[in-house]
Amino acid sequence: DPDRQLKGKVAVVTGGAKGIGYAIVDNLLNNEVKTVIIVDKNRARGLKAEEQLNCKHGGNRTVFIYGDITKHLDRVSEQIFQCYGCVDILVNNAGILNEYDPKKTIETNAMATVLWADRFYNCMRKDWGGKGGTIINIASISAYMSDPFLYFYKASKFAVLGLTLGMGHEYNYLSSGVRMFAICPGLTRTDLTLSQQMTVDEQVEVFSRFTEVALWQSANHVGEVAVLLFRTASTGTAYTVVGGAPPVESPDRENTTVDFILSL
Numbered sequence: 001d002p003d004r005q006l007k008g009k010v011a012v013v014t015g016g017a018k019g020i021g022y023a024i025v026d027n028l029l030n031n032e033v034k035t036v037i038i039v040d041k042n043r044a045r046g047l048k049a050e051e052q053l054n055c056k057h058g059g060n061r062t063v064f065i066y067g068d069i070t071k072h073l074d075r076v077s078e079q080i081f082q083c084y085g086c087v088d089i090l091v092n093n094a095g096i097l098n099e100y101d102p103k104k105t106i107e108t109n110a111m112a113t114v115l116w117a118d119r120f121y122n123c124m125r126k127d128w129g130g131k132g133g134t135i136i137n138i139a140s141i142s143a144y145m146s147d148p149f150l151y152f153y154k155a156s157k158f159a160v161l162g163l164t165l166g167m168g169h170e171y172n173y174l175s176s177g178v179r180m181f182a183i184c185p186g187l188t189r190t191d192l193t194l195s196q197q198m199t200v201d202e203q204v205e206v207f208s209r210f211t212e213v214a215l216w217q218s219a220n221h222v223g224e225v226a227v228l229l230f231r232t233a234s235t236g237t238a239y240t241v242v243g244g245a246p247p248v249e250s251p252d253r254e255n256t257t258v259d260f261i262l263s264l
């Protein structure tokens with residue numbers, strides 16, 4: 001299936017200046033993607049990533065565009081569509097963890113992810129004149145866990161999962177030709193987990209006991225899994241990636257089949 005081959009494709013990765021996003025960019029370039037556009041609000045890290053990746057992979061295949069996903073969708077998407085067309089792949093990766101700022105958490109992780117998905121989906125969709133494509137949303141195992149911690153973050157990641165299962169549903173894919181799936185990583189060593197405010201103060205102690213038993217993994221593992229899933233994942237699915245193990249398709253939600261919809 002040519003839609004599942006990376007060779008020659010153009011990809012956009014939000015939040016690709018560091019962490020999981022950077023690892024995804026690096027792995028896409030390792031697998032013959034033609035160009036990867038990093039959109040990030042951290043200008044210094046974005047420029048550094050562009051330089052490092054062009055040094056490693058050559059050919060100016062990495063392009064950094066400065067942008068805050070909560071503010072600059074119009075400017076950045078117009079620039080991208082003008083230079084590269086609708087692109088083949090969007091990785092909605094940029095996200096934050098800050099339980100003291102629920103509004104920013106929802107605006108970044110949920111609202112911006114929804115709006116970026118919508119903008120690229122509409123450009124890519126075959127029934128509107130596009131050539132199809134793939135949208136990968138980075139959710140989290142938080143989207144599949146019930147526990148008393150990180151509840152604003154969890155709310156934002158449930159939204160990402162809901163978007164993926166609905167917009168990416170096979171029924172929509174049949175007309176749009178746009179595949180959408182989610183990756184739900186467990187604890188991954190990045191700045192987000194290692195340096196930021198992890199949970200509200202009153203829960204710090206119990207949360208740290210909870211996370212002591214957790215399995216950690218490298219960002220590069222998630223990058224490798226993103227490439228694997230690009231080649232294998234069906235639309236409207238979600239995969240957990242925990243502790244450096246291979247991806248596992250996440251438990252099914254109540255699924256309404258295409259046959260049922262068509263029988264109505």
Ligand SMILES: NC(=O)C1=CN([C@@H]2O[C@H](COP(=O)(O)OP(=O)(O)OC[C@H]3O[C@@H](n4cnc5c(N)ncnc54)[C@H](O)[C@@H]3O)[C@@H](O)[C@H]2O)C=CC1
Pocket residue numbers: 014015016017018019020021039040041042045067068069070093094095096108138139140141184185186187188189190191192193
């Ligand atoms: N690290 C972990 O354990 C896990 C992370 N995730 C998710 O993976 C994604 C990436 O996280 P990490 O790499 O760990 O974080 P990170 O903090 O290392 O990197 C995030 C990148 O996104 C950028 N970014 C943040 N807000 C932005 C905005 N408004 N506009 C543009 N760029 C923005 C940052 O500048 C940074 O370069 C996030 O969506 C996160 O929720 C999911 C599961 C586990």
Ligand SMILES: CCCCC/C=C\C=C\C(=O)C/C=C\C/C=C\CCCC(=O)O
Pocket residue numbers: 097139140141142150185186187192193198208210211212213214215242
């Ligand atoms: C010890 C520091 C932990 C910091 C957690 C911060 C960010 C987590 C981001 C995620 O998206 C993952 C979310 C929640 C997982 C928390 C614990 C999981 C423990 C169980 C497991 O690994 O399966």
